[in-house]
Amino acid sequence: MKIHEIAQIIKAEICTRNHDPNIEIYSACSADLMSDVMAFSKSNALLLTGLINPQVIRTAEMMDIKVVVFVRGKKPLDSMISMAEEKGIALLATDYPLFVASGKLYQNGIRGRGE
Amino acid sequence: MGTVVRDYMIPANDFTVAGEASSRVRKILTQLGVSPDIVKRTSIAMYEAEINAVIHGNGGNAHVEIDENKIYIRISDEGPGIPDLELAMQEGYSTAPDSIREMGFGAGMGLSNIKKNADILDIQTEVNKGTTVNITVFFNRP
Numbered sequence: 001m002k003i004h005e006i007a008q009i010i011k012a013e014i015c016t017r018n019h020d021p022n023i024e025i026y027s028a029c030s031a032d033l034m035s036d037v038m039a040f041s042k043s044n045a046l047l048l049t050g051l052i053n054p055q056v057i058r059t060a061e062m063m064d065i066k067v068v069v070f071v072r073g074k075k076p077l078d079s080m081i082s083m084a085e086e087k088g089i090a091l092l093a094t095d096y097p098l099f100v101a102s103g104k105l106y107q108n109g110i111r112g113r114g115e
Numbered sequence: 116m117g118t119v120v121r122d123y124m125i126p127a128n129d130f131t132v133a134g135e136a137s138s139r140v141r142k143i144l145t146q147l148g149v150s151p152d153i154v155k156r157t158s159i160a161m162y163e164a165e166i167n168a169v170i171h172g173n174g175g176n177a178h179v180e181i182d183e184n185k186i187y188i189r190i191s192d193e194g195p196g197i198p199d200l201e202l203a204m205q206e207g208y209s210t211a212p213d214s215i216r217e218m219g220f221g222a223g224m225g226l227s228n229i230k231k232n233a234d235i236l237d238i239q240t241e242v243n244k245g246t247t248v249n250i251t252v253f254f255n256r257p
């Protein structure tokens with residue numbers, strides 16, 4: 001699934017500009033704890049999270065996560081957006097809570113690794 | 116290829132730059148054409164150790180040596196040290212305060228995650244002196 005399709009399904013705003021619009025996302029993980037994201041070795045290109053700080057973007061970089069969705073109406077600061085743009089990571093923001101955003105993507109075919 | 120040597124400062128309690136050293140090393144490895152799987156394992160191990168130095172060790176420094184077979188990373192701090200290393204290595208053990216948990220860390224997974232991703236892990240620690248974490252990752256697993 002492409003980034004713009006993901007944005008459509010969860011009614012998300014795409015906050016970054018220079019990411020690759022053609023990356024295909026097949027799997028995702030949802031977590032508020034970066035420790036958990038780091039410890040989960042399976043690779044997922046999409047992270048949904050309620051946590052919003054620069055470490056989320058760093059963690060995404062280390063884990064080869066290409067797209068981060070901030071849930072429950074949280075909007076990234078400009079400094080986070082430029083940091084993500086520099087690393088080629090796309091940032092999305094949706095008003096849906098974590099469970100609902102994850103469920104909508106699951107319903108549309110995105111899966112979690114290790115099910 | 117000769118040996119690439121880098122040194123980085125790890126500032127204490129500065130969350131805006133925490134992870135910067137790991138990010139730089141990740142770029143170097145990628146540029147050198149190291150396989151993505153190895154880059155990821157190295158990144159995870161180094162980042163966890165770097166974050167630990169920031170959160171628990173009052174900051175410190177990172178020394179990195181890369182040759183054609185391996186990367187060696189030494190993260191050292193002059194923080195409080197780890198009184199019981201065996202206990203600290205257990206998943207779920209953490210002394211991180213709530214302020215750190217709110218930032219998404221402090222689940223007590225870091226040290227075991229370093230162990231999982233490093234080929235060689237050697238930790239030297241002394242109470243009130245500091246902690247040195249030595250990580251080696253081979254580019255072709257021996």
Ligand SMILES: Nc1ncnc2c1ncn2[C@@H]1O[C@H](COP(=O)(O)OP(=O)(O)OP(=O)(O)O)[C@@H](O)[C@H]1O
Pocket residue numbers: 035163167168170171172192194195196197203204208209210211219220221222223224225226227246
């Ligand atoms: N550099 C260090 N200096 C002093 N104590 C440390 C250091 N690194 C780890 N520790 C101690 O070991 C414990 C376990 O470390 P570990 O990295 O596994 O978990 P954490 O940092 O608490 O949480 P997480 O890594 O999941 O975010 C820490 O809570 C801390 O008490």
Ligand SMILES: [Mg+2]
Pocket residue numbers: 163166167221224225226
């Ligand atoms: Mg840790």
